[in-house]
Amino acid sequence: MKNYLSNRKQPIKIEGVVSEWANISKGVPQGSILGPLLFNVFINDIFYFIKKGTLYNYADDNTLSFAHPDYDVLISTLEEESLVLIDWFKINCMKANPDKFQALAVGNNTLKNNPVFNIDSAIISCDDVVNLLGISIDYQLNFDSHIRSLCRKASQQLNVLKRIGSFLSRLNKLTIFHTFILSNFNFCPLAWHFCSKTNTKKLEKIQERALRFIYNDYDSSYEQLLSIACVPSLHVRRMRTMAAETFKILYKLAPLCLHDLVHFKNSNYSFRYSNIVDLPRVRTTKFGEKSFRYSAAELWNDLPEYIRSVGNFNQFTNLLQSWNGKICKCTACSN
DSSP: OHHHHSSOEEOOEETTEEOOOEEOOSOOOTTOSHHHHHHHHHHGGGGGGOSSSEEEEETTEEEEEOOOSSHHHHHHHHHHHHHHHHHHHHHTTOOOOGGGOOOOOOSHHHHHTOOEEEETTEEEEOOSEEEETTEEEETTSOOHHHHHHHHHHHHHHHHHHHHHGGGSOHHHHHHHIIIIIHHHHTSSTTTSTTOOHHHHHHHHHHHHHHHHHHHTOSSSOHHHHHHHHTOOOHHHHHHHHHHHHHHHHHTTOSOGGGTTSOOBOOOSSOOSSSSOBOOOOOSOIIIIITSHHHHHHHHHHHSOHHHHTOOOHHHHHHHHTTOOOOOOOSHHHHO
16 A cells, blocks of 8 residues: 555646646545545544534535524534634645635525625625535525526437437437436436426426436327337336435445434234335425435335346346336326
């Protein structure tokens, strides 16, 4: 390891002029296999310094959160913990720039208080929307801004596909559709899955437009188009993703921090169905029923038993490909 990190040099090239070779005293080669492992070893002790808040870390991106009914305690705790993190960076020869920090107050009541943080001489106000690892998160958790951005980007790509469509075969169009357009909706879908029905319809409309163009079919219904293309709706696709993630959690294949989200139901009684999970009690719709903890448990219990009872992940995901969600058979839905 010492040999791997020692005696490395690099020059800098600006407008064709190359500098002399300089020693590299810190860092690892970019794109190396050992780089991510060494960086995790380097940064992972940062969690031991946070005592009151919760730190969420992805590589070099760190997000601090805290909740408290007392507004003054909320502000002071986040300011204190932020200074602790800044000190950690200084001690470890890194630099945090508070001017680039973002703050988000979740909920209307919290935002009405107009939270302002004073961190290392930087004044940080809460935004209506912040971007975190490619996801736009708004203070109401409606994800309107994120869905709007997704639809705009996918629509632009679809318009490009239409312009060059006359030069492409159907297979080429399908390849571009799956590779470029659908990929927009496959990035962290469970983060924004609980968006409004209006936003859900906007997303489905883009897929419908794409399929009508690819198959030159403007008469069939959306459901018929999905059947012709052998693809699920975007909503069903997200439900399948949620079911797969729930399987990983239940069988301890997911990261350890997720293991307490869903649990198999323990009971001394014999139930008609096996492998069901506990459905947590919730008090609200927005932050209760529309949460992964509740929706994942409800979804898992609604899966057919022949899918739910499979203990192998590959077999489970294969069976999910034929599952199109729960079908309600009540008289209201039948009509």
